[in-house]
Amino acid sequence: MQSPVGPIRPPSEARSLLIRVTRNCPWNRCEFCTVFKGQKFELRPLEEVKTDIMAARKAADDVKKWAEQTGYGLGYVARYNGISWLHDDGVTNVFIQDSDSLVMKTEF
Numbered sequence: 001m002q003s004p005v006g007p008i009r010p011p012s013e014a015r016s017l018l019i020r021v022t023r024n025c026p027w028n029r030c031e032f033c034t035v036f037k038g039q040k041f042e043l044r045p046l047e048e049v050k051t052d053i054m055a056a057r058k059a060a061d062d063v064k065k066w067a068e069q070t071g072y073g074l075g076y077v078a079r080y081n082g083i084s085w086l087h088d089d090g091v092t093n094v095f096i097q098d099s100d101s102l103v104m105k106t107e108f
Contacts, residue, residue, distance in 0.1 A: 008035060009095050016093035017056055017085035021049050021108070025099030036099060043104060060086050 007018050024039040060078075063086055067077040078086035085091060 008098065013093065013095040015084045015087070016095040017091050018095050018097055019049065019052060019056075020044060020097040021104060022098045022101045026103050027100065041099075043108075046108060056085075056091075059083065060091065 009016070009018060021044055023042040023044060025033075025036040026041045028036050028039070028041065060083075063078050063081065063083060064074055067074045070077065072080075073088050074086065074090075075088040078084070085093070
């Protein structure tokens with residue numbers, strides 16, 4: 001069973017939408033990193049990733065409706081509700097997770 005790690009991302013991506021396309025690390029032998037030790041690397045199925053993206057889209061649409069109803073800005077309503085990746089002009093940054101998602105084929 002995998003233990004929950006939580007989001008792993010650079011500080012510069014703190015307000016980015018996080019999309020997890022892999023689980024854990026394909027290398028997993030760095031001496032300095034203990035984050036993924038004992039965890040098996042996996043590519044997430046495309047349908048799971050698409051489901052996550054659609055869930056983020058639904059959340060963004062719902063917050064946008066709420067912002068329009070209340071008269072507050074989209075970014076303000078999103079941040080107030082703990083959605084740091086949604087800004088006044090929508091989603092501006094996406095960070096692809098986990099450790100080394102570039103091992104995936106481009107077609108994915």
